[in-house]
Amino acid sequence: MSDYDYDLFVIGAGSGGVRAARVAASYGAKVAVAEEHRVGGTCVIRGCVPKKLLVYGSHFAEDLEDAANYGWSFENPRFDWPRLRDHVLSDVDRLNGLYEKTLESHGVERVMERATITGPHGIKLASGKEVTAKTILVAVGGWPFVPEFEGSDLCITSNEVFHLKEFPKRVVIAGAGYIALEFAGIFNALGAHVTVVNRSNVILRGYDESLRDRLLQITMSRGIEYKFHCPFQKIARREDGALDVHLEGQDPLIADQVLVATGRRPKTDGLGLETAGIQLKDNGAIPVDEYAKTSCDSIYAVGDVTDRIQLTPVAIREGQAFADTVFGDKPTTVDYDCVPSAVFSQPPLAGVGLTEGEARNTYGNIKVYSSDFRPMKNVFAERAERGLYKLICEEPTGRVLGLHMIGPDAPEILQAAAIAVKAGLTKQDFDNTVALHPSMAEELVLLR
Incomplete structure (x- = not known):
């Protein structure tokens, strides 16, 4: 009999956590996964999957425009935002169900509430129940970062954008990374006036400069406006519901929605890692070694909660490697060299x-x-x-x-x-x- 309630307790049911849980269970471990929202994580629930579906939907605007030169004609085509939105959310529900079935079929216990760490082997649930585990895996992912300024609470992030009741005709996007430019392309193609606001004059930092320049030229020709070196000063709501967006050194902009896409940070606040002697990095990331182990021998971390490559396929490989190492007696590391990436801009x-x-x-x-x-x-x-x-x-x-x-x-x-x-x-x-x-x-x- 084990001295602990579980062999493995995973905090976070995203791509990395689910992979680690089911593989560990397949090796015979008694596994539980705690998740305070939905099973599937950022990518499936509020990230790359629903966003890619919006990209597909927005491409039809271009295809319909080009169709005439290929001999096709359409009368009065129109775009219905609620219909696209609801189809996307329906697919999110489908994927959420599949992830739940995956855990169930592998005998992994699902605990649908927040879990925090109370020590090297201790976990406390939001309900007040406390359990123990020989090994704890932290896979809580990241969360959108919203800078603090007057009216910042009036902004939305990539978490809320999939649930908009109405399609905004005027959108201001803060940031110029991949999330910002992907949503800029979506809203622009679907007919919104889009303004991208950035503190610097660099878009897609880290990508090849020639490609960045080419994308900037093309998106500007498509009608996306850019305002560089423009920190936000404040945002205020008008009586008609629109937003006045005040930028440093610029005339105010009027927007229906302001989407903040200025980066994501590990979601480690209040997780209790300090009770196990784990010191976080300045950005909240959990330091780990090549086997995903933290400074506490019984606690590991994978995915966006660490400061390695923040991509879903990488998190999945990290979860697999962790389970193989700890429960499969097959020490495995992840090769981070030559990892492909893409920006689904337009x-x-x-x-x-x-x-x-x-x-x-x-x-x-x-x-x-x-x-x-x-x-x-x-x-x-x-x-x-x-x-x-x-x-x-x-x-x-x-x-x-x-x-x-x-x-x-x-x-x-x-x-x-x-x-x-x-x-x-x-x-x-x-x-x-x-x-x-x-x-x-x-x-x-x-x-x-």
């Missing part, structure tokens, strides 16, 4: 490996191959938008250090190409591959 961009700037700083002697082209899909469109693919290679070996692209379907193309980058293939390997014509992807083997 158009989307994607990248894997080093950017041109990073490669020059690290290797010095590099060669950059590129293709700047007009996607075939856009030939009949009235938009003169061009795609851009870049291959960054080490010299003289030709080994591919990074691949970055912007254009229609860039993320779908990059996933397969990322395998080549991860495998350490060379520019010659790309050249030796016959092009698939006509396609945008063929540009990858025709780069000069």
Whole structure:
């Protein structure tokens, strides 16, 4: 008999926590998962999945516009926000149910209330019940960060945007990271006037500079306005319900909604980690070693609550590696090298490996191959938008250090190409591959 109530108690039922729980249970562990909201986590409930569905929905505006030149005609097409919103939320319900069934089928106990840590092996539930576990895994993820200024309580975040009763015609978005620009593209395509406000003049910090510049040009041509070096001063509500948005050094803006997308922080406030001697980083992240262990031997952490790569597939791998290590007797670490990522902006961009700037700083002697082209899909469109693919290679070996692209379907193309980058293939390997014509992807083997 165990000295503890559970072999593993997971706090947080997101992608990383669910994976860790079900795999640990499959190894024979007695597992419970505590979740104060819904099973599925940020990605499934209020993040990348519902957001991608909104992206799909917004693309029809462009497709309907281009359809006429392809011989199609439609009479009085109109957009119905409640219908799209409700379909998206319905799919969230479906996925939430699937995650619950996954835990149930693996014998994992679900505890639908907040849990906090009371010591190396202690957990207290919101109901007041206290339990113990040999191992505790923290997988509570992150939470939107909202700067403090007068009227900041009138803003929404990516948590609330999926539940808007009415479609806003005027949207101000604070921030210029991937969440900000993805929602900017969605609202813009669906007919809203969008203004992106940023404290600096850099969008998508960390992505290749050439792609960032290209996206900025294209989105501006689509009608998205940018205001750089503009901190928020205050927001006030008018009698008609609209918002006056006051920015430093600018005339006030009028908005129906202000979406704050200035980043996310680990959701560790009030979690009780200090009772186990765990000291958090300045941003609230939990420090862990290569096996996801904290400074307390019985407590581990995976996913966005740490300061590693904040991506759902990474959290899933971390959860798998944790369970294999602790309960499967198979010590496993996660390889964070060459992790692909994408921004589902309009158009989307994607990248894997080093950017041109990073490669020059690290290797010095590099060669950059590129293709700047007009996607075939856009030939009949009235938009003169061009795609851009870049291959960054080490010299003289030709080994591919990074691949970055912007254009229609860039993320779908990059996933397969990322395998080549991860495998350490060379520019010659790309050249030796016959092009698939006509396609945008063929540009990858025709780069000069």
